[in-house]
Amino acid sequence: MALLEITGLTYMTQGKEILSGLSFSIEASEVHALLGTNGTGKSTLAYLIMGCEGYRPDSGEIIFNDKVVNDLKIHERAQIGITMAWQEPVRFEGISVRDYLSLKQKGTDSSRYLEMVGLSPELYLNRMVDKCLSGGERKRIELASVLELRPKLAILDEPDSGIDMLSTQDIINVINLFKQNGSSVLLITHREEIALIADRASQICRGKIVCSGSPRDVADYYKAKKCLVCDGVVCNE
Amino acid sequence: MNKLADLMKAFGEAGGDKAILENNEIAHLVASGHKLLSMKSVEGLEVDAKETLTGVSAKVTVKEGIRIKNPVHLCFGVLHKRGTQKIRMDVKLEKSSSAHFIAHCIFPKAEKVKHIMDAEVEIGENAEMRYSETHYHGLYGGIEVLPKSVVRIGRNGRYFADFTLIDGRVGTLEIDYSVEAGENAVTELTARVFGHANDNIKIKEKVVLTGKNSRGIIKTRVAIEDEAIAEVTGITKGNAAGARGHVDCIEIVKDKAVAKAIPIVSVTNPLAKVTHEAAIGSVDKKQIETLMAHGLTPEEAVDIIVKGILR
Numbered sequence: 001m002a003l004l005e006i007t008g009l010t011y012m013t014q015g016k017e018i019l020s021g022l023s024f025s026i027e028a029s030e031v032h033a034l035l036g037t038n039g040t041g042k043s044t045l046a047y048l049i050m051g052c053e054g055y056r057p058d059s060g061e062i063i064f065n066d067k068v069v070n071d072l073k074i075h076e077r078a079q080i081g082i083t084m085a086w087q088e089p090v091r092f093e094g095i096s097v098r099d100y101l102s103l104k105q106k107g108t109d110s111s112r113y114l115e116m117v118g119l120s121p122e123l124y125l126n127r128m129v130d131k132c133l134s135g136g137e138r139k140r141i142e143l144a145s146v147l148e149l150r151p152k153l154a155i156l157d158e159p160d161s162g163i164d165m166l167s168t169q170d171i172i173n174v175i176n177l178f179k180q181n182g183s184s185v186l187l188i189t190h191r192e193e194i195a196l197i198a199d200r201a202s203q204i205c206r207g208k209i210v211c212s213g214s215p216r217d218v219a220d221y222y223k224a225k226k227c228l229v230c231d232g233v234v235c236n237e
Numbered sequence: 238m239n240k241l242a243d244l245m246k247a248f249g250e251a252g253g254d255k256a257i258l259e260n261n262e263i264a265h266l267v268a269s270g271h272k273l274l275s276m277k278s279v280e281g282l283e284v285d286a287k288e289t290l291t292g293v294s295a296k297v298t299v300k301e302g303i304r305i306k307n308p309v310h311l312c313f314g315v316l317h318k319r320g321t322q323k324i325r326m327d328v329k330l331e332k333s334s335s336a337h338f339i340a341h342c343i344f345p346k347a348e349k350v351k352h353i354m355d356a357e358v359e360i361g362e363n364a365e366m367r368y369s370e371t372h373y374h375g376l377y378g379g380i381e382v383l384p385k386s387v388v389r390i391g392r393n394g395r396y397f398a399d400f401t402l403i404d405g406r407v408g409t410l411e412i413d414y415s416v417e418a419g420e421n422a423v424t425e426l427t428a429r430v431f432g433h434a435n436d437n438i439k440i441k442e443k444v445v446l447t448g449k450n451s452r453g454i455i456k457t458r459v460a461i462e463d464e465a466i467a468e469v470t471g472i473t474k475g476n477a478a479g480a481r482g483h484v485d486c487i488e489i490v491k492d493k494a495v496a497k498a499i500p501i502v503s504v505t506n507p508l509a510k511v512t513h514e515a516a517i518g519s520v521d522k523k524q525i526e527t528l529m530a531h532g533l534t535p536e537e538a539v540d541i542i543v544k545g546i547l548r
Contacts, residue, residue: 052526074529075538084530090523093458093487094545103541104532149531 001066003028003184004049004153009060011041011048011207018044020207021060026153031175031185033198033215035222041207042188043087046155049186050084051077065152081152085159087188089142091130098125101145113144116177118170135162143174147181154178155186160194172197192219241267241274244314247343247373257310265310268293270320279305282336292323292353299364301331309336314343315350318379326356330364330394337367345373347380347408356386358396360422365395374405378434385413390422392448399427403547407436407465414441420448420477427456429547432465432494443472446480446509457486460543461494470499475509484513489520489543 002025011019018041026032036042047055049062051074062069069077092100101110111121117140127133129141139162146154160171168191175197178185189195201218203211211221244267249255257263258275264282267275271292278284281303286295293313299305315322330336344350360366374380382402390396396416407430416424426442438461444453455471473482488496500513520542528538 050526050530053522073535074526075532075534078530078532083532086523086527090521090527092524092542092545094548095541103528145531 002026003030003065004186005061005063006049007061007063009045009048009062010058011044011055012058013054018207019048022204022208024202024209026184026186028152029179029182029184030200031179031187031198033187033189033195033201033218034204035189035195035201035218036204040204042204043157045204046084046157046186046188049153049155050074050082078149078151082155083146083149083151083153084155085139085142085146085157087157087161088135089138091133091138093128093130095129096125097127097129097141100129100141101148103145104149108148110144110148113148114141116147117141117144117174118167119144136164136167139163140170143171147174147177150181151183153184153186155188157188158190159187160189160191168193192223195219240269240272240316243316244269244274244312244343247314247316247345248312248341250345252373253312253341260307263307263310264305265312266295267312268314268322268324270315270317270322279307281305281334282309289323289325291321292325294325295327297326297328299330299334299336301334301361303331303334305334305336308339311338311340312343313340313352315352316343316346317350318346318348319350321351321353323353324355326354326358328356328358328366330360330366332361332391333363334361335365338369340368340370342370342372342382344380345375345405346377347375348377349379351381352383354384354386356384358386358388360388360390360394360396362391363393364391366397368396368398370398370400372402372404374402374408376406378406378408378436380406380408382408382410383413386415388414388416388424390416390418390424392420392422394419394422396422396424398425399429401429401547403429403431406434407432407438409437410439412440412442415443415445416453417445417447418451418453420451422448422451424453425456426454427458429458430460430467431543431547432459432461432467434463434465436461436465438465438467440468441470441472443474444482445474445476446482446511447476448480449477450479451477452480453482455484455486457488458546459487459496460489460491460547461496462491463494464492465494466496467494468497468499470501471513472501473503473511473513475502475504475506475511477506478508480506480509480511482509482511484511484515486513486515487546488515488517489546490518491520491539
């Protein structure tokens with residue numbers, strides 16, 4: 001049994017079907033890249049797996065570790081091992097990086113997690129997780145916090161967006177660290193070089209998985225822009 | 238136990254360091270009700286304090302060029318259930334002097350207590366004053382706190398004040414601060430208050446930037462729950478060339494509490510600039526969800542967010 005098994009997931013909002021009977025799975029310790037153009041349902045899928053408010057499936061099941069989690073709240077899912085690094089992490093006034101990294105892991109050495117994401121502990125541990133951080137710094141801190149949680153499944157929603165090109169290798173290193181820690185990763189990305197480090201990849205189009213396989217094959221399929229020109233006809237065949 | 242010991246015991250229970258009274262290098266003034274209990278000065282600091290019918294009156298002067306190394310502690314309180322304490326302070330920082338005053342206001346048993354602070358502060362040229370006021374209230378809510386201050390800052394002077402009331406019930410709070418900043422002067426006013434039950438909070442802070450290139454920030458952080466009420470008025474006037482002012486107010490509201498923010502900004506010189514931002518509402522949903530994704534319950538998440546804002 002896969003660590004995460006999604007079957008026939010449908011989600012509608014404001015009369016529009018965002019996910020249409022999507023089925024998908026992630027194995028234990030697998031890095032699974034999810035590719036897709038803007039508006040195809042990648043982040044929606046992430047929010048549904050995490051259980052964000054307002055994101056409950058209209059039909060279908062989300063099964064994690066053999067348990068249907070459709071009705072669990074976010075923190076309940078986090079407590080069984082699912083967590084997420086948001087595409088645009090929020091800021092927190094008055095909460096230091098040190099405190100943020102040890103919200104649930106009191107007494108751990110947060111320094112090394114900062115180093116893992118390419119940030120100096122000396123410079124960052126006492127800073128606030130507020131608007132004084134740049135977008136890229138905030139994303140790295142979010143990744144460090146998720147790493148520190150040692151989740152069974154980490155959903156990384158575009159971990160590379162807002163981070164400079166030169167730091168792509170840092171992101172790749174972080175994803176590999178998740179894998180070394182035994183975590184599975186759902187990796188949402190637009191960058192081919194990042195998707196290629198995954199064990200497996202899938203492409204989403206019009207709320208369905210239209211292609212799964214090796215990252216190379218899926219990236220080629222994605223780059224061929226079949227989805228952009230076929231209006232879903234080819235993909236959904 | 239005498240009054241001083243009682244007050245210092247309450248101070249210690251509120252987390253204060255009682256050893257400050259015994260340290261010869263730390264100046265202090267301690268008053269319980271209208272009794273002046275203890276006083277110590279240091280070189281360059283003149284304190285002329287006396288008891289009045291309802292409280293204490295003090296003239297405090299930091300002499301020219303003197304920089305007081307350790308914070309000066311002011312410890313005020315009413316330990317009885319009922320009473321009034323009126324504190325009158327006239328503070329003067331002479332040219333090129335500096336001092337940090339820390340006021341501890343302790344009212345652990347107040348059921349019907351009124352604490353009035355009336356201060357006039359004059360900060361001379363190139364002088365700097367920091368004033369931190371922290372309140373420790375009990376759980377009864379029967380206290381009225383009415384702090385009022387008028388501050389004038391001379392050329393190149395600096396004034397930083399922060400007011401904190403996050404422990405215990407607020408009761409009724411009416412802050413009325415007014416600061417006038419001269420040429421190149423800098424001021425920052427910060428207030429952090431956490432209201433519960435039927436607490437009633439009114440904060441009015443005003444910064445008038447009269448001097449060329451003067452700068453001022455009013456920062457207010459209020460969290461209220463149950464049926465508490467808060468009204469925050471931040472006034473900044475830019476009246477000189479190069480003056481820069483900002484009003485920044487965040488109020489977090491829970492349960493049936495009601496919050497209001499009134500930022501008033503005005504500019505009378507075309508080369509001055511004053512801005513404001515105010516956010517009122519419940520705790521940000523995405524902030525809660527982010528913390529919940531770390532395994533915190535919604536209640537734990539809200540608690541951390543509120544404490545962060547009040548920090």
